Amino acid sequence: MRVSRTQAAENRETVINVASRLFRERGFDGIGLKDLMKGAGLTQGAFYKQFESKDDLAAQASRRAMESATDKWSAATAAANPGKPLDGVISFYLSMDHRAEKMDGCPVVALGSDAARQGAEVKASFEAGIREYLEMLGSWVGEDDSEKAGDKAMAVLSTMVGAVMLSRVVNDPDLAQAFLDAAANQVRETVAI
Amino acid sequence: MRVSRTQAAENRETVINVASRLFRERGFDGIGLKDLMKGAGLTQGAFYKQFESKDDLAAQASRRAMESATDKWSAATAAANPGKPLDGVISFYLSMDHRAEKMDGCPVVALGSDAARQGAEVKASFEAGIREYLEMLGSWVGEDDSEKAGDKAMAVLSTMVGAVMLSRVVNDPDLAQAFLDAAANQVRETVAI
DNA sequence: ATTATCTATAGATCTATAGATAATGC
């Protein structure tokens, strides 16, 4: 029954990865430890040798989810039209695909309301990821003054997060699309100014 | 034990009002029917004569919460500097007080991530409230072209929702304040253009 | 006679722990 240390470490990583996806899909309270561990091919009993508590896993999974999100931004930028790094991000972030894909999408949108009710560890995970977002955006907004760049980055991130959130809580797909389009235009204008 | 029809109707309203606040504070999954009914001075057993299911209450409470939010916007506008109706809304919506007051704050921020996982009835409640927000914003953004006004309204609402959401998921109060300030400036610029 | 609310409970599920097991690591 016992596995090697490296296998145990791999198992831990798998649990965190699975949780980072399932929490985004169902919320921290929407999935139990039994199903989370099952998703990693283990049983519930193995959980507490790996994590202190469900809250502990929530913090680890939130960090992992944010890392995965910022990695996606980096990749999208690298693949985008050179000189227009933000366009690559806009085209997937403000899309109907992103609206539909909670599990692989931005954790701030998928879990933001839940995270606001969690403890400082979960919020620290989100804060670290958000600072990553801001750093990237700040370098793309085309401002010499770094304070102004930071302000623009925060405004742009707010607009993007809010638009996807709003697109998800309405039934009407046309309204959802309109939020995403309006946000994309707003963001492009802000960066261009 | 039995009460009059009018009393029963009042009880139902009380349950919806209590739920609209407690759901915002703890999430749909974060509070049980027992505590919800207790908040209205009743016991759990009385619940199912008033509502079909917890999901049913979630839809009713979401609608009530959105109505209360749009009422607040109307009141803030009426009290604001004439000619600058949006300023009244900005000053309370994009504030640290709003960040701290989940129970009485905007339902989209407090429950948006949760609502995205709910059924069509809950989303319909949110959609109705969001259309109210948009109608007000559309009349304030100072655009002759009504399509452009609608786009601006959606961008402004996205920015406001996103900023409060982001301010709540970070621990650092300075960063939270910066999100709110950056959003306020962005919104004022968008309206002025 | 009807019914809004109460107490009580069924049945499921949740987090966390206990003890057994079998393979690792020394």
Add this chain to the structure above:
DNA sequence: ATTATCTATAGATCTATAGATAATGC
């Protein structure tokens, strides 16, 4: 000898239902 994982379970809580009660409404 240690320990990662397993099965089993404690104890709490959750939604929903059943049956009793007492006041309303006809």
